Amino acid sequence: MxxxxxxxxxxxxxxxxxxxxxxxxxxxxxxxxxxxxxxxxAEGGGDFIATKQKVSELTDEPVRVDFTFKQKDAWYESEVTNTAWVYRDKSTDKIVALSPVCKHLGCTVNWNTDKEHPNQFFCPCHYGRYEKNGKNIAGTPPLAPLDVYPFKEKDGFLYLGKAEPRKEA
Amino acid sequence: MKWIPQEVQTTLDAIEYVDTAVIPIYSIAFGGEMKQSAAMVEFITLLTSHLERQFTGRILLFPPFTYLKSEDSEKVLSELIKWEDNIVKSDFKHIVYITSELDWRSHEQSLGGPLLWLPSIPLEDMNDSQKIGLIDSQVKQISTFFTQKWNEN
Known part of the structure; x- marks a missing residue:
């Protein structure tokens, strides 16, 4: 017991x-x-997408970097290619990745294509212009600076996040 | 701008900026020509959607004008001209047609806007990066056409 x-x-x-x-x-x-x-x-905006751009190869001249990811519209999934203009700022030695989407009505801006205004981003639709750092030039249609991509370096390659509107300095 | 409610709304709000209507023209054929017709549609679809990305703020990409290839060409043309009349009434300054169909070149004079004829390139055997590269280079060439046209007036 x-x-x-x-x-x-x-x-x-x-x-x-x-x-x-x-x-x-x-x-x-x-x-x-x-x-x-x-x-x-999980943080939605924290997804970084790999690009083919080597960080060490970036120079002071903006280059076009394309990167592809999957996007879902309702149930339709498609591959979307986005573009960024990336350069290494000489004075601060920092990388700058700008969105190519014009803040006016969303055209794609190009670097240095307007002969009268060299070394600027130029929007062919309504002749909007931005300085190299993405700041919109007064007197042209856009009212805000170009969006900026957050970026990361991993194994020597550039990774880009989701473009964010620039906070005014 | 794409033909979706939000972007059509933006177009209506900013019609002085979005002043160019782009209309893809597709023909539908059957039997032995069916595959050829599909290849043209694929090519023009990719091309126009990439073009729209470049010039979002100035172009409204219309749903494609689609017709039966066996249909009488005068009848098809008069149908398209009806579209054109309505587009002009809606305050668009420029109308651009894009097609791979050779027959349309002979009709260009009857249309109120330029017709871009691009020979269709078979994309079926290409991988994605080849496709993107090819479409990108084609769009670059057409882009100059658009910027020149806008510069004229």
């Missing part, structure tokens, strides 16, 4: 606590999960 006998009362209270505990946990767990969900969610 064991020394500590479990009485009927004890047995019942143990079982009830146990079962009750499971039930409470079953109810609370999803609630807690919902409450902390925003924290656990």
């Amino acid at each position: 064991s020394k500590e006998r479990v009485s009927r009362r004890q047995f019942l209270s143990y079982t009830l606590t146990g079962v009750g505990g499971f039930m409470a946990a079953g109810m609370l767990m999803p609630m807690v999960r919902f409450a902390v969900d925003p924290v656990l969610k």
Whole structure:
């Protein structure tokens, strides 16, 4: 005979606590999960996409960098190629990756294609112009500077994130 | 601008800026020519969508004008001219037609805007980066045509 006998009362209270505990946990767990969900969610904007551009090859002259990713419109998934203008700023030695989408009505801007205004980004649609650092030139249609891509360097290659509007300095 | 509600709205709000209508022309054929017809559609679709990306703020890319190849060509032409009349009424300054169909070159005089005829290049055996490169170089050539046209007036 064991020394500590479990009485009927004890047995019942143990079982009830146990079962009750499971039930409470079953109810609370999803609630807690919902409450902390925003924290656990992967950062959408934090996805960096690999490009074929070697960081070491970047110079002071903006180059066109294309990168491809999958985009979903409703249920239709397609491959989208985006472009960035990337250069290494000589004075600060920092890499600058600009979005080529004109802030006026969304055309694609080109580097140095307007002969009258060299070393500027030029939009062929309505003759919008931007300085090399992406700042819009007053008197031309665009009202905001070009968006900037966040970037990362990994194994020597450039990775680009989602373009963000530039914060005014 | 693409033919989707948000972008059509932007077009209507900024019609003084978005002043060019681009209309792809597709022909549909059957039997032995069916595959050829599909290749033309693929080529022109990719080309016009890439063109739209370059000139989003100035072009409205229309849904393609599609007709039966076996149909009488005068009848098809009069149908397209009906489109054209409506587009002109909607305040578009320029209309550009893009097609791979050779027959349209003889009709260019009857149309109110230039017709870009591009021989269709079979894309079926190419990989994606080859396709992109090819379409990109074609679009670069057409781009000069557009910028020149806009510079004229």
